[in-house]
Amino acid sequence: MNPGVSSSDRAVVRRRRWMRTEGGHEMDEWENGMRAGEIAGARWRKATASDAVNDCVEVARLGENAFAVRNSRYPEGPALIYTRREWEAFVDGASKGEFNDMPV
Structure with a gap:
């Protein structure tokens, strides 16, 4: 089990697969490296x-x-899939300048 996912999360990680459930019913399944175009309903932002x-x-x-x-x-x-906690940790680090020493 991914340490970034708690039992209260709705994203279930199994062998690097994320499954969203709603009311106990499986709705969508995502896997790291899957084609981004195959992620139904994704609204991409840049x-x-x-x-x-x-x-x-x-x-x-x-x-x-x-x-x-x-x-x-x-x-x-390919798309990389992250749990909410993983994404929050990345955004927090970026907002604090923790990656500013990386050349651009």
Whole structure:
């Protein structure tokens, strides 16, 4: 079990697969590396600082407890799936400048 997912989360991780449930019924299933275009209903967002040739990273919320990330230059390419806690930890670190020493 992924340490970033608690028993109260609705995202269930099994062999790197995330499954959203609603009222005890399975609704959607996502897997790391799956084609981003296969994630039904995903509404991809990118930063306003991205340029006209789509050089950026896009993110989509998947239900209440999962997020997908893709490369906007390859919108049908693979997506990485993160739990809510994993995504919150990343956003928190980025907002605190913890990655500012990485060359751009």
